[in-house]
Amino acid sequence: SQQGEEDxxxxxxxxxxxxxxNCSYKTSINNLQWYRQNSGRGLVHLxxxxxxxxxxxxxxxxxxxxxxKKSSSLLITxxxxxxxxSYFCALILTGGGNKLTFGTGTQLKVEL
Amino acid sequence: xxxxxxxxTHLIKTRGQQVTLxxxxxxxxxxxxxxxxxxxxxxxxxFQYYREEENGRGNFPPRFSGLQFPNYSSELNxxxxxxxxxxxxxxxxxxxxxxxxxxxTFGAGSRLTVL
Numbered sequence: 137s138q139q140g141e142e143d144x145x146x147x148x149x150x151x152x153x154x155x156x157x158n159c160s161y162k163t164s165i166n167n168l169q170w171y172r173q174n175s176g177r178g179l180v181h182l183x184x185x186x187x188x189x190x191x192x193x194x195x196x197x198x199x200x201x202x203x204x205k206k207s208s209s210l211l212i213t214x215x216x217x218x219x220x221x222s223y224f225c226a227l228i229l230t231g232g233g234n235k236l237t238f239g240t241g242t243q244l245k246v247e248l
Numbered sequence: 249x250x251x252x253x254x255x256x257t258h259l260i261k262t263r264g265q266q267v268t269l270x271x272x273x274x275x276x277x278x279x280x281x282x283x284x285x286x287x288x289x290x291x292x293x294x295f296q297y298y299r300e301e302e303n304g305r306g307n308f309p310p311r312f313s314g315l316q317f318p319n320y321s322s323e324l325n326x327x328x329x330x331x332x333x334x335x336x337x338x339x340x341x342x343x344x345x346x347x348x349x350x351x352x353t354f355g356a357g358s359r360l361t362v363l
Contacts, residue, residue, distance in 0.1 A: 140290075169351065176336060178252070178354035179291070224290050226352075233304050234279070234342075234350040238290035 139163065140225045140239025148245045155212040157242040159225030160205075166228040168201055169236065170210050173222045182210075182223075187230075215246045252355035254339050260361045266327045269358045271339030273320040279303070280322040281352065282314060283338040291338055297322060298344060326360075334362045 143158045159168070167186045171179040185192045185201045185208065192199050198211040212219055225239040253272045261267050273280050279298045283291035293306035297316035311327040320341070326333055336359050340352035 171352075171354075176357070176359070178338060178356045179340075179352070180354070181351050184351060228350060233296075234344055235293050235296060235304050235306075236281070236350060236352060237293065238283075241290050 139227050139229065139237040142223075142225060142239045142242045144242060145240070146243045146245070148247065149215055151215060151217055151246055151248050153215055153246075155215050155219070155244055155246070157210050157223055157244070159208045159210075159239050161208075161225075161227055161239075162206065164230040165203070166230055166232075168199075168208050168228075169226045170197075170199060170208075171224045171226055171238075173224065173241075175221075179224065212244075215244075217246050217248055220244060220246050252339055252341050252353050254337075254355035254358050256358055257356065258359045258361075260363060261329050262363050263329055263331060265329050265362075266325065267329060267360060269324040269326075269337050269339075269360075271322045271324070271341075271355060273322065273339075273341035274353045277320060277341035277343050277353065279342045279344050279350075280316055280320065281340045281342070282322070282324045283340065284308075284333075285336040285338055285357070287335075294324070329362045331362050334360060336360075 169184045170182040173179045196213045201208045222241045224241045226236045281296040282294040285291040295305040300316045315323045336357045338357045340354045
């Protein structure tokens, strides 16, 4: 079963706008990661945030984590058409070993 | 530095047949994980191998089995194929460290269609 639930399932924006997607989960985590997938191909790691961190930045990406609400958000600023992809949150659950548990994904479409 | 490569990229099988998918890990990585991704879904964890031993398994039946070789390449075998096994199979390698931050490097996947 999917541990992470992402919202929205699909998002369509114009180039230059910001895109925000959210991930909620149910159990305690060690860390949370975000991955990107282009059109049925392999996933690419974007950013990792540990359970004791609240915010991280990487280029145009900003990730927040609220462990009290069991939720994370990924913000992509100044979006580009090339950002069109599916985005997944992935959890390392406490006591779950090194297994990554993926969410349901958000399909982002950035239009020119 | 090479990434993760998978073969074949596409294949078609019929129900009841067996399939072997192959994966070559990224240089320097010691762990390989396999995921099944159905259309429109997130990847589902099948199992993970570390030092040639299974090191965690998801909710998949025993007809899903795997191997990791001394050079860290890996195979996923699926016996008695069912229609629901049609999916993208993703291999991912990683370097397990003391920090526990298991960041995966994925291959492009093998798309299996079962007819």
